[in-house]
Amino acid sequence: MTESTMFNELAIALNDQIQAVNPVAYEMLSALGKRIYFPSKGILSQSAEARTLAKKFNATIGTALSNHQAMCLPCVMDSLPGFSPNDALLYAPSYGQKPLREAWKAKILHDNPSLADVPFSLPVVTNGLSQALSLAGDLFLDPGDSILIPNMVWDNYLLNYSERLQANLNFFPFFLQSHLNTEAFAEALSGYSAGQKVFVILNFPNNPTGYTPLETEAQALADALLKTAERGVKVVALIDDAYYGLFFDPACQQESLFCKIAGKSRNLMAIKADAATKECYVWGLRVGFLSFAIGGAEADSPLFTALEAKTAGLIRATVSNCSALSQKIIAKALTSGKFYEQRAENVAIMHERCNAVMETLAAHPEYGEFFVAYPFNSGYFMCLKILKTTAPKLRRVLLDRYATGGIAMGETDLRLAFSCVEKEQIPELFETIYLACKDLS
């Protein structure tokens, strides 16, 4: 039996759709990515058909209705003023609610004007950005596949891609002194030969460092990816835009790196993973998105429809669909007319905190005996390189003697989230770290 004869006919149809537009995109898919499909002919399609035709009795859906409304408990609805039971409680489609998907795409275009003429898919709604990242892995990674990532990353990538999906992680050094090590990135990519696949993950503003590339550095990253794709390497580039918009230096790139690579090569699958989580300050609502672009796929390409269907199929198989209430809340916020203004107000607060960190460090050269900051200009975090003790020891002393928490990343780095410290408290936070370092010396 060949691989494709084992596939469900719906998967075969989606795979044909992808291959007809760009066969390389199909080759990039994992075994699961090739196998998965959206069950458009099962319960869901029968329910959809009944919604239009079964005017007398519609006994298809696994929800409880009364007078055409979601049956509800008033003690639940008491917490949801402003929402009807239907809006708040019914299931969302596995793809996500269309008005939200469209509103998020409009937001992406508003924030990234250079995408205006670039074809990319309609974002699929995911359960937060974490699920968007794992879906991208499910679609494009088999055990043993190679991932290229910076040596300073969000630790959940390791759990997701190394432990869960058994991919091989290759790290490149993120910084060379005070700038992004774009040379090391290009060199690492040059190690892949034509025909091989590489899955690259880049996240800016970066967790844990709080660094976003300057425009020239961003261009160097994009050029390296495109050059690699043009050599015949199958490049899957996952751009994690978790902290998009929190840019505190006008010299750093203001658009997503996705813009510089989307649709630029038939060998480069650009994936944008983003979320309402940090951008809309709604961490627990769990609303994320996944969008795709690749050379050869025009606007509304069947390739996009197929990738969206495969993503929705994975969602259907795992969490079925994401919170309808959360989706309604975000769609309402995005279309409220107040979103951009209110977002800017919060960005200004975070900017002040970032400035306070920079000013504190500049005002205290004596801190340099014990710690120095890695470059930072954006996002939630900054990282200290600890010089005379280890980060885990310092973390312990900070907690036990000073009631102060930071995250030890490996032996040398301490991550500090200035996002959750008031501006006025920032000088004392660093003085506290200095005192703890002195205790340990």
Ligand SMILES: Cc1ncc(COP(=O)(O)O)c(C=O)c1O
């Ligand atoms: C770089 C990065 N990506 C993704 C996420 C996940 O976001 P979410 O809470 O939407 O799953 C985080 C959260 O901390 C993050 O720091």
